[in-house]
Amino acid sequence: MNDLDPATFLAPLLTPEGRALLDEVRDTEPARELAVATRLRRDHPAELVSAALAQARLRQRAVAKFGAADAERMFFTPNGVEQSTRTSVATYRAECFRALGVRSVADLCCGIGGDAIAFARAGIRVLAVDHDPLTVAVARANAEALGLTELVEVREADVTEVDTAGYEAVFVDPARRSSKRGRIFDPEAYSPPLSWAVSAALKAPLGALKIAPGIPHEAIPPEAEAEWISDGGDVKEAVLWFRANGTPGARRAMLLPAGAGIRATPDTMLPDPPVRPVGRYLYEPDGAVIRAHLVAQVAEDLRGGLIDPTIAYVTADEHHVTPYATAYEITDRLPFNVKKLKALLREREVGILTVKKRGSAVEPEELRKKVKPQGRNAATVFLTRVAGAPTMLIGRPA
Secondary structure, three states, rough: OOOHHHHHHHHHHHHHHHHHHHHHHHHOHHHHHHHHHHHHOOOOOOOHHHHHHHHHHHHHHHHHHHHHHHHHOOOOHHHHHHHHHOOOHHHHHHHHHOOOOOEEEEEEEOOOHHHHHHHHHHOOOEEEEEOHHHHHHHHHHHHHHHOOOOEEEEOOOHHHHOOOOOOOOEEOOOOOOOOOOOEOOOOHHEEHHHHHHHHHOOOOOOEEEEEEOOOOOHHHOOEEEEEEEEEOEEEEEEOOOOOEOOOOOOOEEEEEOEEEEEEEOOOOOOOOOEEEOOOOOOOOHHHHHHHOOOHHHHHHHHOEEEEEEEEEEEEOOOOOOOOEEEEEEEEEEOOOHHHHHHHHHOOOOOEEEEEEEEEOOOOHHHHHHHHHHOOEEEEEEEHHHHEEEEEEEEEEEE
């Protein structure tokens, strides 16, 4: 819950004076804030100036998630910027709802409205619900700022008491952080708990629940299809889908912005790939593929195998183009030895060194400090295990 009061944090910014002040401070750099605040307080209340500068900082942070055009018009809270769904992911999900014929959705635990905005822009009528007064006020202000009030109703309420019977779909984004404990890993400690969210989803023709991408597969309800979404190579979230004509137990990885998706059902899931010697090429599967336990599907397409039974690196003798993994050409394989690596990098005149790790306790920055790369060439070193042995693989993007 936010500790900020809507009456002091947001309401003054919605007045003509507040909106004008927001425009004036929009591009203020952090180093100039004190000077700008001192000047503006001569003509405006100190509290309003502080609120405007704080909102300007939040809008600048929000550009990475929402894009400049929207972020400069929207309103944010510190928690809202941190926890809201980025536009690319919310847009993808809204398009999934639209493609399934959804015309109305109850967005429970709506936060500042990131998903509600995407649903509305897809032409879907939204009931956006949250229990926190400031969050609700911000979500309502955002719907107004983006011209979506005809499609978005924002309501302050306990989501567990909301009747969703009139809506074709339910979307739930439970709180997965606590002000006291930080990130919450136990799904039953979500607010509301995962079990309640599942029951709410099952009451609608279509239900979708946003969960932490690190959820153990054994904690996924058997009725659900599970999807992991990455954006620009970073895993952003997982979603549990509940639909009448779905495939319970299916797993999917979706890679944005390419829109490449790979899926397996319980009947088509493959066993773990075989372990084989390191070939000419090493493939690093996208994080969403790994989280979805679909490395075996990618390895089969690459006609490759694992370098170690516990490591999600795929190796093959030939180069194949795939959206689901990044390929590297391996030039050297060494037992883990910092001195040997330093000598090899010096010999190759490597000054631009990318260090990746999987199955190694060594930190990349620690290794970089020890080898002190210098030169005009670039290389990538993988700190990993090969057939159980600590190993360094050196190569370059294929």
